[in-house]
Amino acid sequence: MESSGLRRVDLLNPLCILLLGAIGVLFIYSAQFSNGGDDWKKQLVWITLGSGVYIIIASINYKIFLEYAHLIYAAGIIGLLCATKLSPISVEMMGARRWVDIGLTTVQPTEGAKIGTLIMAASILARSEIGTIRDSLIVLIKVACVFLFPMLLIFMQPDLGSSLVFPPMIFALLYISRLSAKFFLSAFALFAVAVTAIGIDIYGYSQHLERNREAGRINNSIAVVESYESILPFHNYQRNRILTFVAPDVVDPQGTGASWNAKQAKISAATGGVTGKGLFAGTQAQLGYLPQAVAHNDFIFSVIAEETGFFGSVFVVGLFCLVVANSIRIAGLAKDRFGMQLAIGVSVLFLVHFFINIGMTIGITPITGLPLPFLSYGGSFVLSCFILQGLVQSVYRYRKDYT
Numbered sequence: 001m002e003s004s005g006l007r008r009v010d011l012l013n014p015l016c017i018l019l020l021g022a023i024g025v026l027f028i029y030s031a032q033f034s035n036g037g038d039d040w041k042k043q044l045v046w047i048t049l050g051s052g053v054y055i056i057i058a059s060i061n062y063k064i065f066l067e068y069a070h071l072i073y074a075a076g077i078i079g080l081l082c083a084t085k086l087s088p089i090s091v092e093m094m095g096a097r098r099w100v101d102i103g104l105t106t107v108q109p110t111e112g113a114k115i116g117t118l119i120m121a122a123s124i125l126a127r128s129e130i131g132t133i134r135d136s137l138i139v140l141i142k143v144a145c146v147f148l149f150p151m152l153l154i155f156m157q158p159d160l161g162s163s164l165v166f167p168p169m170i171f172a173l174l175y176i177s178r179l180s181a182k183f184f185l186s187a188f189a190l191f192a193v194a195v196t197a198i199g200i201d202i203y204g205y206s207q208h209l210e211r212n213r214e215a216g217r218i219n220n221s222i223a224v225v226e227s228y229e230s231i232l233p234f235h236n237y238q239r240n241r242i243l244t245f246v247a248p249d250v251v252d253p254q255g256t257g258a259s260w261n262a263k264q265a266k267i268s269a270a271t272g273g274v275t276g277k278g279l280f281a282g283t284q285a286q287l288g289y290l291p292q293a294v295a296h297n298d299f300i301f302s303v304i305a306e307e308t309g310f311f312g313s314v315f316v317v318g319l320f321c322l323v324v325a326n327s328i329r330i331a332g333l334a335k336d337r338f339g340m341q342l343a344i345g346v347s348v349l350f351l352v353h354f355f356i357n358i359g360m361t362i363g364i365t366p367i368t369g370l371p372l373p374f375l376s377y378g379g380s381f382v383l384s385c386f387i388l389q390g391l392v393q394s395v396y397r398y399r400k401d402y403t
Contacts, residue, residue, distance in 0.1 A: 010396045012326045014054070016319045017374055017389055021047040021382075023316065024300065024375035030279060031296040031303045034286040039296055039377050046379040050386030057390025061398045065391070066338050069123035073146070076116025079109030080153040098157045110162045111384035113150045114349065118169065118388075120146050122341035125177045136179050140187060143170060161368030165352045167191055172348040173341055198242075201232045205239045242366050261299065264290045265361045268302035269313075276309030297376045298369055301361045316375070320354045327392045335400035343395050346388045 025047065029040035065072065082100045083090045091099040091106050099106040121143050128139045147170050155163045174187060268284040277283070284290040285303050295303055305313045324347050331343030350373055357372040359365030371378055373385045 008397055009058075010326070010330065010393060013323055013389055013392065016323045016326075017054075017386070018051070020316070020319050020323075020374035021050075023304070024377075026279075027300055027303050027307070027375070028296045028377050030282070030307060031285045031300065032292065033280045035292055037292070037296070042379070043377050043382070046382040047374075050383050053383060054386040054390040054393070057387055058393035058397065060394060062339060062342060062391060062394040063398070065119050065342075066123050066126065069120045073116040073120035076109070076113035077150060077153070079112050080150060083109050083157060084153070098159055105379065108378075108380040110154050110157070110159060111380045113154065114162070114165065115384060115387055117146060117150050117166070118342065118345040118349070121170065121173055122338055122345060125173055125341055126336070126338035128177075130177055130179055136182075139177070139179065140174070143174065144187070159369070161356070161370040164356065164368060164370070165349055168352050169345055169348045172344055176340065176344055177337070197232065201230050202239055202242050204230065205236075261291065261294060262360065262363065262367055265299050265302040266363050268299070269305040269362050272306040272309040272313070274310045276305075276307045276312055279307055282306035297371055297378055298357070298367075299361060300375045300377070301358050301372055304375075305361070317358070320350070320373070323389075324351050324354070327389075330392055330396045330399075333399055334395050339395040339399055343392050346392050349388065350385075 025040050025043050028043050031037075032039060079100065081087065083097050085097060087100070089101045090097050091101050098108050098110060100109055124142050124146065125139065128142075129135055130139055147166050151163050151166045171188065171191075264284055268282065268290055271277070271284075272282075280286070282303055284306055285292075285295040290299055290302060301313070301316070304316055308315075327343055327347040327350070331340045331347065334340040334343060353370050353373050356365050356368055356370045357376070360367050360370075371381050374382065
């Protein structure tokens with residue numbers, strides 16, 4: 001066994017992360033090149049701070065987070081409550097309350113809640129004895145409560161995209177915990193019921209749009225659509241995003257409204273060709289077809305694909321694949337359940353962000369607003385990504401090794 005004074009360090013993930021961060025800063029600058037935006041400078045600051053936080057988290061034995069899981073989870077929930085209408089420090093932007101004013105800047109408590117929820121769920125599964133049906137039921141109820149509370153608060157902000165990362169994470173954690181197959185299938189069945197309910201709601205909304213259009217009460221932009229009554233707490237813009245994916249002609253017949261961003265993102269990715277148009281030469285972002293408000297965050301991959309083409313896109317995707325695959329490898333190296341749960345949970349979170357963000361760029365997933373780790377602009381998200389990867393590094397460094 002290695003000397004306790006000589007801690008092992010995994011170099012692959014931090015090297016890939018720093019490279020992704022540098023690429024992100026470069027293309028945030030490119031996305032705002034035509035209008036002189038300076039968000040790339042702020043992103044550079046966040047990446048620098050994130051690197052320091054990464055080193056700190058990686059230097060702490062991850063077992064400490066097992067002891068303080070309840071406090072970390074509670075801090076995440078308090079943060080979400082601070083973003084509600086009842087909080088004097090909540091900030092509303094673009095019709096959503098997802099931010100908290102802390103004086104120097106605003107932060108998104110959703111990102112902290114993801115971390116706290118992962119640590120809490122991992123601690124429950126690591127401490128629980130899972131064998132009998134009764135044991136499995138108790139664990140399932142505990143984990144479900146841990147996930148559902150923050151999911152509900154995030155969904156009510158409203159932030160459909162961020163709430164979508166929780167179901168894959170919980171299924172992955174339950175799967176590797178060897179939960180009774182019956183209860184694992186039960187959890188999946190509940191998820192299927194929820195998806196079905198959403199599908200019924202979206203179908204009803206599409207029929208509502210058609211009726212209003214036939215009656216001449218709405219135009220192509222559906223700006224004056226009558227309120228749609230539903231028991232689900234969806235906002236119409238969230239329904240529009242889903243309909244833009246499954247039935248764009250219903251929500252935006254002329255392609256100038258709700259489906260505009262999705263179409264321009266696909267044009268950006270498709271026109272990049274093999275080698276791209278060149279740095280700062282992408283027409284979609286530079287000429288404003290891909291709106292400046294989203295080009296440097298939600299649709300940063302579109303900018304990369306247009307300016308670097310197939311080769312650049314494959315390079316970025318390859319870096320993400322290396323990070324996720326290596327995190328899964330580290331989970332396999334962990335000699336305890338808590339370390340394995342943390343590393344798998346982080347891997348799934350990154351995989352969901354990666355798949356949904358790039359998927360909405362090329363048109364295989366709905367527009368949800370999920371950012372791309374280390375590339376999309378955003379301080380809270382960047383810091384949370386560094387913290388999560390710091391946890392993986394901690395698992396690697398402090399794992400038990402009896403060989």
